[in-house]
Amino acid sequence: MKAVQLKDIRKSYGQNPEVLKGINAAIEPGEFFVLVGPSGCGKSTMLRIIAGLEEVSEGELIIGSETANRLRPNERDLSMVFQNYALFPHLTVEQNIMFGLHVKKIAKSEQIKRCKEAAEMLGISDYLMRKPKELSGGQRQRVALARAIVTHAPICLMDEPLSNLDAKLRARMRSEIRQIQRKLGITMIYVTHDQTEAMTMADRMMILNHGEVQQVGKPLDIYNNPQNTFVASFIGSPPMNLTAAHVNKGKLQIANKWNIKVDGYQDGEVIIGVRPEAILPANEGLPAADVKVANVEVLGTETLVSFELEGNKQWIAKWPGQWSAEIGEILQVSVDHNKIELFDAVTGERLEKTHSKKVLEVVL
Amino acid sequence: MSLPQAQQETQSFVKQRWLGNSRRFASLLEGLLYLLPSILLFTVFLFYPLMKTLYLSFFYSDAQGVPLSFAGFDHFVQLFSSSSFMTSMKATLLFVLYTVPPGIILALALALLANEKLRGIGFFRTIFSSTMGMSVAASSVIWMFMYNPAIGIANRFLTWAGLSEIQWLLDPGWALISVSIATIWMNTGFTFMILLGGLQNIDSQLYESAKIAGVSRFYSLRKITLPMLSPTLFFVITVSMINAFQTFGQIDILTKGGPMETTNVIVYAIYKDAFINYNVGSASAQAVLLFFGILIVTLIQFKLGERKVHYQ
Numbered sequence: 001m002k003a004v005q006l007k008d009i010r011k012s013y014g015q016n017p018e019v020l021k022g023i024n025a026a027i028e029p030g031e032f033f034v035l036v037g038p039s040g041c042g043k044s045t046m047l048r049i050i051a052g053l054e055e056v057s058e059g060e061l062i063i064g065s066e067t068a069n070r071l072r073p074n075e076r077d078l079s080m081v082f083q084n085y086a087l088f089p090h091l092t093v094e095q096n097i098m099f100g101l102h103v104k105k106i107a108k109s110e111q112i113k114r115c116k117e118a119a120e121m122l123g124i125s126d127y128l129m130r131k132p133k134e135l136s137g138g139q140r141q142r143v144a145l146a147r148a149i150v151t152h153a154p155i156c157l158m159d160e161p162l163s164n165l166d167a168k169l170r171a172r173m174r175s176e177i178r179q180i181q182r183k184l185g186i187t188m189i190y191v192t193h194d195q196t197e198a199m200t201m202a203d204r205m206m207i208l209n210h211g212e213v214q215q216v217g218k219p220l221d222i223y224n225n226p227q228n229t230f231v232a233s234f235i236g237s238p239p240m241n242l243t244a245a246h247v248n249k250g251k252l253q254i255a256n257k258w259n260i261k262v263d264g265y266q267d268g269e270v271i272i273g274v275r276p277e278a279i280l281p282a283n284e285g286l287p288a289a290d291v292k293v294a295n296v297e298v299l300g301t302e303t304l305v306s307f308e309l310e311g312n313k314q315w316i317a318k319w320p321g322q323w324s325a326e327i328g329e330i331l332q333v334s335v336d337h338n339k340i341e342l343f344d345a346v347t348g349e350r351l352e353k354t355h356s357k358k359v360l361e362v363v364l
Numbered sequence: 365m366s367l368p369q370a371q372q373e374t375q376s377f378v379k380q381r382w383l384g385n386s387r388r389f390a391s392l393l394e395g396l397l398y399l400l401p402s403i404l405l406f407t408v409f410l411f412y413p414l415m416k417t418l419y420l421s422f423f424y425s426d427a428q429g430v431p432l433s434f435a436g437f438d439h440f441v442q443l444f445s446s447s448s449f450m451t452s453m454k455a456t457l458l459f460v461l462y463t464v465p466p467g468i469i470l471a472l473a474l475a476l477l478a479n480e481k482l483r484g485i486g487f488f489r490t491i492f493s494s495t496m497g498m499s500v501a502a503s504s505v506i507w508m509f510m511y512n513p514a515i516g517i518a519n520r521f522l523t524w525a526g527l528s529e530i531q532w533l534l535d536p537g538w539a540l541i542s543v544s545i546a547t548i549w550m551n552t553g554f555t556f557m558i559l560l561g562g563l564q565n566i567d568s569q570l571y572e573s574a575k576i577a578g579v580s581r582f583y584s585l586r587k588i589t590l591p592m593l594s595p596t597l598f599f600v601i602t603v604s605m606i607n608a609f610q611t612f613g614q615i616d617i618l619t620k621g622g623p624m625e626t627t628n629v630i631v632y633a634i635y636k637d638a639f640i641n642y643n644v645g646s647a648s649a650q651a652v653l654l655f656f657g658i659l660i661v662t663l664i665q666f667k668l669g670e671r672k673v674h675y676q
């Protein structure tokens with residue numbers, strides 16, 4: 001199992017502006033590392049650079065302990081699963097899985113053994129003689145995975161491998177891929193635009209936007225301590241509620257509804273962020289404000305309530321259980337002050353809470 | 365259910381059937397109306413001449429092509445015992461052999477080159493496909509000058525290389541080869557374009573996957589490119605074969621079927637029989653044989669193609 005290190009990696013295509021603007025990361029051996037970000041942010045470019053399918057414009061790529069900038073793709077000891085699977089339509093599943101193994105000087109009998117193992121692991125043993133077009137999307141996906149597994153490469157790269165599957169299958173493949181990775185102990189670098197995938201699969205993840213690293217860390221750390229407003233709104237479903245607010249003499253007001261006492265913050269503009277689950281239905285003890293319900297989505301185990309904040313702006317609250325609120329109804333809700341995040345209004349950077357800087361309480 | 369009601373239902377059922385039939389008939393008529401222009405064109409320029417040729421091949425006719433008396437299979441029997449027809453068959457088959465495989469291999473090589481992502485490759489793509497824009501007549505005249513024994517560049521090149529000169533179009537041993545070279549040149553543009561299009565349709569991720577696996581370029585070519593290109597190759601081979609069987613223009617301009625009938629391919633032989641020797645019956649019989657010859661070759665190709673061609 002090998003580590004991968006990116007040192008100030010930059011990439012531009014021809015004369016166009018940079019697509020990657022100085023990426024730094026250290027991916028541990030055996031780690032499930034997820035690269036996540038919106039479409040067009042440079043995820044695929046970065047993965048292709050690691051694979052050796054694109055050249056680095058500037059910076060250093062280290063695989064294992066050697067500089068890999070100039071290594072050819074097959075010298076990098078890795079396997080890759082493509083978004084559209086890249087299966088050879090004219091070859092059978094078995095031939096697809098074993099494609100190229102002869103280059104690695106693996107004996108034919110060993111090739112067949114590995115193919116059988118991989119097929120068994122993925123439950124496609126019955127389809128080995130079929131052509132890819134005779135398979136469903138999910139089965140094709142499994143063939144692509146099997147092809148990555150048989151190489152026994154210590155590093156595996158995946159570029160949005162689940163995006164062509166339906167939601168149910170996607171959830172299943174998520175856990176299957178994760179289990180296989182754990183079992184084989186390979187280093188996985190996994191690209192997705194889906195924050196749920198990132199949150200559920202990653203040991204650590206990197207959030208990318210416009211070719212710049214926004215935050216790297218464990219999923220829960222990122223969820224609980226988003227470094228900036230982009231991360232706050234990208235991670236979490238529904239995303240963190242954000243709105244502009246004004247600090248005035250240790251007091252902060254959210255849309256004329258809740259007044260919040262803060263300590264240590266300078267007067268001026270901030271952005272205030274509250275996770276949907278930190279907005280609570282009123283109960284005794286917490287000061288509550290009246291809000292008008294705009295929409296209700298009951299999901300079975302939880303309920304999403306959208307309410308009007310000010311103007312056209314809406315916030316979403318997530319409550320456990322099934323709530324039957326009417327549209328237009330006035331509800332009393334309160335905000336958990338421990339879970340309020342403050343961001344700089346100009347840079348969007350998180351304003352770290354310290355012992356001298358804190359959110360004290362919500363008052364009315 | 366009362367009787368009148370049942371009667372009514374039967375009636376309406378009959379009516380519906382009738383309506384259904386008439387509606388189907390109306391839609392058939394509508395469809396035919398849409399097809400009318402092409403049916404007309406095909407009838408005038410294809411079906412009628414085809415039938416007429418078949419008809420004429422069974423008759424003795426006068427110099428104007430007016431049928432005089434029924435000949436049965438006389439023309440066909442005569443053809444198969446005529447040495448001139450055999451020469452013409454041989455010339456045709458050799459011409460197909462000389463032009464189709466080398467032409468396609470050349471165009472494929474050029475297309476593979478032009479498909480590389482290199483600087484200024486667009487220029488070469490244009491050059492390689494440029495012969496498509498030239499008429500057979502114009503190209504033939506150019507080649508005639510190049511083959512000219514006295515002033516042609518072909519012989520000058522040979523002299524420069526220290527070889528002896530060749531009577532390109534006059535030497536029976538060389539004439540068919542010379543015409544074939546010119547023909548390959550004329551057809552390369554079209555074949556190249558189609559093959560390049562086919563190459564560009566191949567998903568680049570397949571090659572990337574192969575790159576990561578580390579297989580050699582030749583292995584990629586054999587195991588990815590050629591199978592993925594097989595439908596296009598099949599199309600190009602079929603069209604080239606049919607074209608080669610029907611070659612006329614360059615023969616007429618470069619050799620007129622000579623020397624010693626070595627380039628007298630079948631379409632040229634038909635032309636000479638019909639319009640120079642005024643033997644319309646025999647010419648028609650040859651045309652019918654050519655038609656069935658091409659039909660059989662094409663059918664065989666499709667049969668073989670089924671096994672070797674991988675459609676997506």
Ligand SMILES: Nc1ncnc2c1ncn2[C@@H]1O[C@H](COP(=O)(O)OP(=O)(O)O)[C@@H](O)[C@H]1O
Binds near residue numbers: 040043045046
């Ligand atoms: N071959 C290329 N030539 C020029 N620009 C490219 C090329 N590939 C990607 N880009 C650009 O790089 C940016 C990032 O692309 P990509 O890495 O594919 O994004 P993602 O995978 O995150 O959706 C995009 O703006 C895209 O237009």
Ligand SMILES: [Mg+2]
Binds near residue numbers: 044045
């Ligand atoms: Mg992508």
